[in-house]
Amino acid sequence: MNGKIFIIEDEPSIIQLVQHNLEKNGFIVSSSVNGNDGLKELKKFQPDLLLLDWMLPDLSGVEICKNIRKDTSYNNLPVIMLTAKGEEEDKIKGLDSGVDDYLTKPFSFNELMARIKAVLRRSNPNTVSDNLKFDDLMLDRIEKRVFRDDQEIKLGPTEFRLLEFFLTNPKRVYSRDQILESVWPNNVNVESRTIDVHIRRLRQSVNLKNKKELIRTVRSSGYSLI
Amino acid sequence: MNGKIFIIEDEPSIIQLVQHNLEKNGFIVSSSVNGNDGLKELKKFQPDLLLLDWMLPDLSGVEICKNIRKDTSYNNLPVIMLTAKGEEEDKIKGLDSGVDDYLTKPFSFNELMARIKAVLRRSNPNTVSDNLKFDDLMLDRIEKRVFRDDQEIKLGPTEFRLLEFFLTNPKRVYSRDQILESVWPNNVNVESRTIDVHIRRLRQSVNLKNKKELIRTVRSSGYSLI
DNA sequence: TTAATTTGTAACAAAATTGTAACATTTGAA
DNA sequence: TTCAAATGTTACAATTTTGTTACAAATTAA
Numbered sequence: 222m223n224g225k226i227f228i229i230e231d232e233p234s235i236i237q238l239v240q241h242n243l244e245k246n247g248f249i250v251s252s253s254v255n256g257n258d259g260l261k262e263l264k265k266f267q268p269d270l271l272l273l274d275w276m277l278p279d280l281s282g283v284e285i286c287k288n289i290r291k292d293t294s295y296n297n298l299p300v301i302m303l304t305a306k307g308e309e310e311d312k313i314k315g316l317d318s319g320v321d322d323y324l325t326k327p328f329s330f331n332e333l334m335a336r337i338k339a340v341l342r343r344s345n346p347n348t349v350s351d352n353l354k355f356d357d358l359m360l361d362r363i364e365k366r367v368f369r370d371d372q373e374i375k376l377g378p379t380e381f382r383l384l385e386f387f388l389t390n391p392k393r394v395y396s397r398d399q400i401l402e403s404v405w406p407n408n409v410n411v412e413s414r415t416i417d418v419h420i421r422r423l424r425q426s427v428n429l430k431n432k433k434e435l436i437r438t439v440r441s442s443g444y445s446l447i
Numbered sequence: 448m449n450g451k452i453f454i455i456e457d458e459p460s461i462i463q464l465v466q467h468n469l470e471k472n473g474f475i476v477s478s479s480v481n482g483n484d485g486l487k488e489l490k491k492f493q494p495d496l497l498l499l500d501w502m503l504p505d506l507s508g509v510e511i512c513k514n515i516r517k518d519t520s521y522n523n524l525p526v527i528m529l530t531a532k533g534e535e536e537d538k539i540k541g542l543d544s545g546v547d548d549y550l551t552k553p554f555s556f557n558e559l560m561a562r563i564k565a566v567l568r569r570s571n572p573n574t575v576s577d578n579l580k581f582d583d584l585m586l587d588r589i590e591k592r593v594f595r596d597d598q599e600i601k602l603g604p605t606e607f608r609l610l611e612f613f614l615t616n617p618k619r620v621y622s623r624d625q626i627l628e629s630v631w632p633n634n635v636n637v638e639s640r641t642i643d644v645h646i647r648r649l650r651q652s653v654n655l656k657n658k659k660e661l662i663r664t665v666r667s668s669g670y671s672l673i
Numbered sequence: 674t675t676a677a678t679t680t681g682t683a684a685c686a687a688a689a690t691t692g693t694a695a696c697a698t699t700t701g702a703a
Numbered sequence: 704t705t706c707a708a709a710t711g712t713t714a715c716a717a718t719t720t721t722g723t724t725a726c727a728a729a730t731t732a733a
Binding site: 640641 | 689701
């Protein structure tokens with residue numbers, strides 16, 4: 222996933238946390254610690270989404286938001302408002318300030334991520350959603366997470382790439398050579414049997430109890446999802 | 448098989464022939480008779496493959512091709528170039544214009560079909576199925592599965608290859624020597640009688656109850672599907 | 674740095690496949 | 704009908720392939 226996100230927030234700790242995590246997830250991020258700077262930087266940066274603190278040293282989040290909506294070139298910019306608990310929550314909810322969503326501090330990064338995705342998806346459908354699905358399995362390439370029926374499955378890096386590879390063509394049988402070529406970095410030499418071990422590890426993680434086997438062994442040919 | 452194919456070609460007779468036959472084969476087809484229209488229509492139509500005439504009234508095929516390769520959202524579109532005989536064949540071959548394959552007119556529809564399949568398989572393995580069918584039997588080479596009337600039949604590797612071999616020419620009678628050559632890896636020596644045993648195993652798996660015999664013994668000659 | 678995780682491989686276990694021999698049955702020509 | 708040749712069938716040991724585990728080396732995180 223790509224996308225540019227701008228943050229206007231005066232608490233450095235929050236900026237740091239959010240910015241770091243968003244960048245890890247493939248976003249390009251920039252930020253300001255007050256409203257006036259923020260408005261200027263914003264126009265240079267041309268973000269796809271704005272994270273906006275409700276309370277800022279100079280301007281309030283609502284004022285910034287109105288300002289943005291006036292400018293024709295930014296009046297569609299999606300905005301997620303960040304508020305401290307008890308900070309006039311109800312007002313914000315009822316407010317028709319053009320905010321797309323809001324989030325109450327303290328929040329987990331996962332919550333934030335979910336909101337960001339939802340808002341981006343609404344405003345710009347084809348920049349988001351990079352999920353691979355098969356049966357009850359879902360692999361989120363952006364967040365590098367895997368779920369089976371909403372239950373998260375933790376995978377090591379190689380297992381993740383392996384599953385990702387299978388999911389691009391589920392049901393298709395891949396030989397060990399094909400798997401090696403596609404899943405391992407070029408010019409590394411690993412034994413073909415190594416794949417078997419990784420398949421075993423992937424199976425162990427992915428085959429939750431009460432769930433049917435997902436990986437099929439095709440003797441003398443390779444493996445596939447099923 | 449599904450897939451969307453766009454044709455840019457100024458000879459109506461060719462368009463008609465190709466379009467009709469492709470549609471009969473399950474493709475969704477659209478076309479233009481000149482380059483400029485073609486480029487516009489193309490983007491709306493979002494094809495999986497482009498058939499492109501080398502000589503067009505306005506733009507040349509090469510120009511169109513370059514145009515396509517520039518556009519990031521289409522730079523992976525597979526292209527098959529159609530050329531009249533003698534029309535600078537060599538140039539085209541040597542040309543690094545990003546063409547995936549080319550075909551010289553006049554061509555048979557089967558030739559075209561083969562190229563299309565090959566190119567699609569390369570660029571997007573998923574959209575092309577590669578199934579062999581005979582009677583109520585279906586063998587899926589990609590997924591390595593065999594069905595008889597939707598009921599899956601499990602086969603060992605050799606039985607699979609054996610059936611695959613018969614299905615490429617059903618009804619034809621193959622001698623044990625021919626079978627050996629084609630189904631067994633080169634330079635292995637197995638008794639001719641071994642084939643009988645594998646035929647027996649294949650029969651056992653394939654001949655579900657209430658189904659007619661599929662493998663015919665031709666005394667002193669060999670076996671065939673029937 | 675240390676600790677934790679991940680990775681590749683070897684070694685062994687388990688399972689599936691394979692080829693062949695031995696015997697049974699069928700076929701078709703004499 | 705008889706009988707030899709061809710094919711069907713079965714069982715089984717050898718081989719191949721895959722599953723599993725353990726562990727040291729390499730990588731990454733803390």
